[in-house]
Every structure is written in C-alpha cells, then in structure tokens.
Amino acid sequence: MKRALTLAALVIAGTFTTAASAQTAAKAPDPALVDAYIKSTFGKAPPEWQARIEPDETLKTCNAFHNDVPGAEADKITKRELARVVYPADGKFLGNWKEGAKIANNGRGGQFSDPPGTIAGGNCYACHQMEQKEVSYGTLGPSLTNYGRDRKYDPAEIKNAYTKVYDSQAILACSNMPRFGVNKVLSEQQIKDIVAFLFDPESPINK
Ligand code: HEC
Numbered sequence: 001m002k003r004a005l006t007l008a009a010l011v012i013a014g015t016f017t018t019a020a021s022a023q024t025a026a027k028a029p030d031p032a033l034v035d036a037y038i039k040s041t042f043g044k045a046p047p048e049w050q051a052r053i054e055p056d057e058t059l060k061t062c063n064a065f066h067n068d069v070p071g072a073e074a075d076k077i078t079k080r081e082l083a084r085v086v087y088p089a090d091g092k093f094l095g096n097w098k099e100g101a102k103i104a105n106n107g108r109g110g111q112f113s114d115p116p117g118t119i120a121g122g123n124c125y126a127c128h129q130m131e132q133k134e135v136s137y138g139t140l141g142p143s144l145t146n147y148g149r150d151r152k153y154d155p156a157e158i159k160n161a162y163t164k165v166y167d168s169q170a171i172l173a174c175s176n177m178p179r180f181g182v183n184k185v186l187s188e189q190q191i192k193d194i195v196a197f198l199f200d201p202e203s204p205i206n207k
Helices: 002-020 022-026 031-041 047-053 057-064 071-082 097-105 155-166 188-199
Strands: none
Touching: 057 071, 097 188, 155 188
C-alpha cells in the first residue's frame, strides 16, 4: 500500500514535469518503479501467480525483441516450449466437444476477484471466430470456423491443435495466444474437450 502511494505521488509529480517539458515525458519510466508497482498489485494473488511476475526465459526474449524475434531465437523458443508440452498418457487427444464449446465460451478465471475453486475457461472467442452461429467474437487470431473439416480430421493436425492450445509458443515463438496448459489455466481434460470442439465432425465448428 505504501509502495502504491509513493508511486501515485511520483506519477502526479511526473504529470507536472510533463507539462513543463516534453522531453521528460518521453523518458522511459524507471524499471524498478514499474516492478514495485506491478508487485503491489499482485498482493492477493495465489503463490503460483506471484511466481509469474518474473518473466520466464521465453517471455524475456519476446520482451527484449518486442515479439519480433530473429529466426535463431525463435527456434530456441519453440524447442524449449515444445519440451514443456505434456501429452495425454492415454494417447487420446479428443474429449467431449460439448464441454469444449462451454470452455471456449467461458472467460472466467485468472482474476483476483475469483471465488476459490473457480474453474477457468479458455476465452477463445475473445480472439477467434469459431462456430458459425456465434456473432460475438474477437479477431486478434484467425477464424477457426471449419477447423477440423478443412484439415480433413487428420490425426497429425489434431495433435498439433492440442500442442497449440497447451503451449502456443511451441508452434509459434512470441505468439499472442496464452499458453493454456503450461500456465495451468486449462487442465488436460479441458484441452482435450477444446480439441474435440475443433475436430469432432459433430461439432458446430465443422457444420
Ligand atoms: C489473446 C488472444 C487469443 C486467445 C484468448 C486464444 N487465441 Fe488462439 N490464436 C491467437 C493468435 C493471435 C493466433 C495466431 C498466431 C499463432 O498462431 O500463434 C492464434 C492461433 C490459434 C490456432 C492456430 C490457427 C492456425 O492457423 O492453424 C488455434 C488452433 C487456436 N489459436 C486455438 C485457440 C483456442 C482453442 C483458444 C481457446 C482455448 C484460443 N486459441 C485462445 C490468439 C488467441
């Protein structure tokens, strides 16, 4: 709290300086101050989130290159992230598409205000078009309409989709898509259900 107040004071002081000199406004904020502020906002977060304040190797690289990583760094990232993907022990990638449809639509989870035991969703519609009848979706990611049908329900593509959802950066370095499996947002079963939503011929995605 004290830290936050100190920061607020500095921010206000900064505003006056900005008015006085445009040069000051262009100066980058002190990284130590930014870190202290971010830490102060994580006060109520569970321990496993606290650990994520410190960017991992992959995020550090993406940040350093503003996500525009050179080829050699990109290869290191995809290799490192692929090694983190845990594939289902039973070798089955397809769960229940009806459950997957609910998970894709669920934007809950990852908030400090979540009641204990909140089941997180994938919030896929925030970035992707999926089933045809849904009219509300974001466009940061490509449309996933007909995803399985377009890929002829190919088992290699099914495995790829599991990998993508588990750890987007195992496929594309510095992807804007969350790493749902490695960051423990979604469970293995939830990811299987999502993959079924993408690949089951009965799923509305493929109708
Ligand atoms: C914050 C935005 C965001 C969210 C949320 C998100 N994605 Fe993505 N997704 C992207 C972006 C951007 C891409 C394209 C770049 C890439 O491939 O990483 C992408 C790519 C993909 C691809 C690969 C598409 C292809 O070209 O073959 C799949 C599959 C996918 N997302 C599935 C999902 C699913 C399923 C969910 C929900 C569990 C989801 N995404 C949530 C941003 C997002």
